[in-house]
Amino acid sequence: xxxxxxxxxxxxxxxxxxxxxxxxxxxxxxxxxxxxxxxxxxxxxxxxxxxxxxxxxxxxxxxxxxxxxxxxxxxxxxxxxxxxxxxxxxxxxxxxxxxxxxxxxxxxxxxxxxxxxxxxxxxxxxxxxxxxxxxxxxxxxxxxxxxxxxxxxxxxxxxxxxxxxxxxxxxxxxxxxxxxxxxxxxxxxxxxxxxxxxxxxxxxxxxxxxxxxxxxxxx
Numbered sequence: 001x002x003x004x005x006x007x008x009x010x011x012x013x014x015x016x017x018x019x020x021x022x023x024x025x026x027x028x029x030x031x032x033x034x035x036x037x038x039x040x041x042x043x044x045x046x047x048x049x050x051x052x053x054x055x056x057x058x059x060x061x062x063x064x065x066x067x068x069x070x071x072x073x074x075x076x077x078x079x080x081x082x083x084x085x086x087x088x089x090x091x092x093x094x095x096x097x098x099x100x101x102x103x104x105x106x107x108x109x110x111x112x113x114x115x116x117x118x119x120x121x122x123x124x125x126x127x128x129x130x131x132x133x134x135x136x137x138x139x140x141x142x143x144x145x146x147x148x149x150x151x152x153x154x155x156x157x158x159x160x161x162x163x164x165x166x167x168x169x170x171x172x173x174x175x176x177x178x179x180x181x182x183x184x185x186x187x188x189x190x191x192x193x194x195x196x197x198x199x200x201x202x203x204x205x206x207x208x209x210x211x212x213x214x215x216x217x218x219x
Contacts, residue, residue, distance in 0.1 A: 002136055004105045005097040011112045011133040012046075012090050016083060018119055019043055027079060031122035032217055033185045034115075037071070039122050042115050044074040047082055049111065050089035053096075062107070062209065106140030113137040114183045117176075121219050129176040130156075138175040141182040144207055151204055153178065154195075162204075169198030171205065184210030185217055 019027070019039060027040040034042065048070020052058065060066040074082055097105055113133035120126055128134065135157060142153055147163025152170040155178060161167055172195035173181070181191050184206060191202030191212070206212055 002132065004100075004109060004136070005094045007132045007136060008090075008097065008109055008112060009094050011109070011116055011128075011131070012086070014128055014131075015043070015046070015112075015116050015119060016086070018116075018123060018125060019079075020083065022123075026123070029122050031118045033118040033121050033180075033219075037118075039119055040079060041071045042119055042122075043079075043086070044071045044077075044082060046112060046115055047074065047086040047089065049108065050086060050093045053108075054089050054092050062111075103140075106136060106143075109133055110137035110140050110179075110183070114179065114185075117180065117185075117219070121217075126219065129174075134175055134179055138179045138182070141179060141207055145182070146204055146208070149201075149204070151201070167198075169196060169201055171196050171200075178205065180217075180219070181205040181212075182207045182210070184212055185219075187213045187216050190216055 022039065028038050030038055031042060037045070045067050048067070052061075052066070052070065077085075100108075113131070114137065116128060116133070120128070138155065138157070142160055142162055145151070145162045150161055150163035150165045150167045152159060152161050152167035154170060154172040155175045157175055177186070177194065180186050181202070182205060188202045191205055192200045194200075194202075203212070
C-alpha cells in the first residue's frame with residue numbers, strides 16, 4: 001500500500017517550493033487550467049481543505065460552495081501567513097491520514113496532485129508528472145470512472161479495465177494525461193487524439209464532478 005501521508009507531504013512540499021518566493025504579480029497570475037483562480041487562490045483552496053478536515057467541516061465536501069469559501073476566507077490574508085496555516089494544518093492532516101478511509105485519502109491526493117500541475121502550468125514550471133501522487137491520483141480516478149461500459153486504460157504504469165466484462169474500447173495515454181483528462185483539464189478533441197482501439201469515447205475519461213474543457217490546453 002502506498003504511503004499516503006508521505007506522498008501528500010512530498011506534494012505539499014513541492015508546491016510550497018514553487019510558490020514561497022513568488023512576488024505579488026506572480027501570485028496573482030491566473031492558472032490556465034483553472035481560469036477563475038489565481039496561483040494564490042489555488043494555495044488558499046489547498047490550505048482550506050486541510051483546515052476544514054482538521055475542523056471536521058466536511059459538509060458539502062468538494063462542492064463549488066465548499067471550495068469557494070476556502071478561497072474567499074483567505075482572500076485578505078498575507079500569503080506568508082497562509083503558508084504557515086497550511087504547514088500547521090497540513091502536518092496535522094498528515095498525522096491523521098492512516099485513519100482515513102482509502103477512498104477519502106485518494107480523493108485528497110488527487111486534488112492536491114491536480115492543483116500542483118495547475119500551479120506549474122501557471123508558472124511555466126513543468127515537473128513531477130511521474131510522481132507518486134500522480135500515480136495514486138490516476139489509479140484513484142480510474143476507480144471512480146463510469147464502468148457501465150468497460151474501458152481498458154493502458155498507461156506507462158500498465159493496464160487496467162474500468163468496469164466488468166469485455167472492454168468496448170482501449171485508450172492509451174500516460175498517467176499524467178489521464179489525470180488531466182479525468183479532472184477536466186483536457187478538451188474532448190484532445191482526448192480523442194489519444195491512442196484508441198475501438199470507437200473513441202473521450203467523455204467517459206472524465207470524472208462525474210468535472211466537465212471537459214471547451215478549448216485546448218497544452219501543457
